[in-house]
C-alpha cells in the first residue's frame with residue numbers, strides 16, 4: 380500500500396447505508412481514508428469541516444439535498460479543486476448529463492465494481508497531485524520573494540508584462556510557434572525567475588552599495604542554481620510549464636548581443652521565453668525603487684529600452700512592448716509599490 384494514497388481522504392455521500400458500506404470496504408482496501416455522509420447537506424458540512432477531503436463520491440437521489448445541488452454547492456465554495464465522481468444508474472443518461480453539467484468530473488454506474496472504482500479514482504488523484512505540485516512551486520517563489528530586494532508587486536507586474544508581450548508575439552510572429560496558452564504559461568512561471576536567490580547569502584543579496592567583482596560572480600549564480608532546481612523537477616515530471624520555468628530562471632540574464640550571463644548566449648540561441656522575461660524584468664526594475672536607486676523618470680526608462688533594442692533585448696520583444704506600451708503602463712499604475 381503506498382503512503383501518498385493512504386492519506387487521501389474520500390467522502391462517500393449516499394443515503395443507502397449498504398451502498399456506503401460497500402464503497403467503504405472497497406476504498407479502504409485500496410488505502411483511502413473514507414468518510415461517510417447520509418445526505419447532501421451532511422456531505423456539505425463534512426467538506427466544510429475537513430478541507431483536506433479532495434475526493435467526493437456522491438449518489439444523486441438523497442434526502443435534504445440531492446446530488447446535483449451538492450455538486451453545485453461544492454463548486455461554488457471550493458478553494459481547492461474537489462474531484463467529484465457521481466454514482467448513477469445504468470440506464471439514466473439524462474441524470475448523468477445533468478450531473479456532469481452541474482460540475483461532476485466523472486461517473487460510476489451502479490452496481491459499482493471495485494476494479495472500476497479504482498480506475499476512476501486514479502484520474503482524481505492525478506489531478507490533485509498536479510495541483511499540489513503547482514501550489515508547492517508558488518510557495519517556493521513566495522519564499523524567494525521574501526528574501527529578495529525586489530519588494531512591492533514586482534512579481535505581479537512582471538507576470539502581467541510577460542503575458543502581454545508574449546501574447547502579442549504569439550499573434551505577430553507565428554514562425555516562433557508560440558501559442559496563446561504558452562504565452563499564459565510563461566506569465567505564470569515568470570514568478571520563478573529569481574528562485575535561485577534563496578541560495579545567495581544575505582550580505583550580498585541585501586548589500587546597499589555596489590557589489591565587488593567577486594560578490595557579483597556569486598550573485599550571478601542565482602540563474603544556474605534556480606535553473607538547475609527547476610530542471611531537476613522537470614526531469615522527473617516532464618511538465619511543459621516546468622520546462623518554461625527552467626528556461627526563464629536559467630536564461631533571464633542573457634542578452635541578445637551575447638554579453639549576458641551565465642553562458643553568453645546570443646540572439647535566437649536564447650529561448651524566447653527568457654528573452655521576453657529579460658525585457659519585462661529590466662523594464663520593471665528601471666521603473667522601481669531599489670535600495671540603491673530611485674525609480675527613473677518614465678522618459679528615461681523608455682529611452683533606455685529603445686537604446687537596448689538589438690543590444691540587451693531582442694528587437695521583436697521591444698517592438699511587442701512598443702505595440703503594447705499602453706497596456707504595460709496600465710499595469711504599472713495598477714500595481715504601484
Ligand SMILES: [Fe+2]
Nearest residue numbers: 572573631632
Ligand atoms: Fe535575476
Ligand SMILES: [Fe+2]
Nearest residue numbers: 529572573660
Ligand atoms: Fe526580477
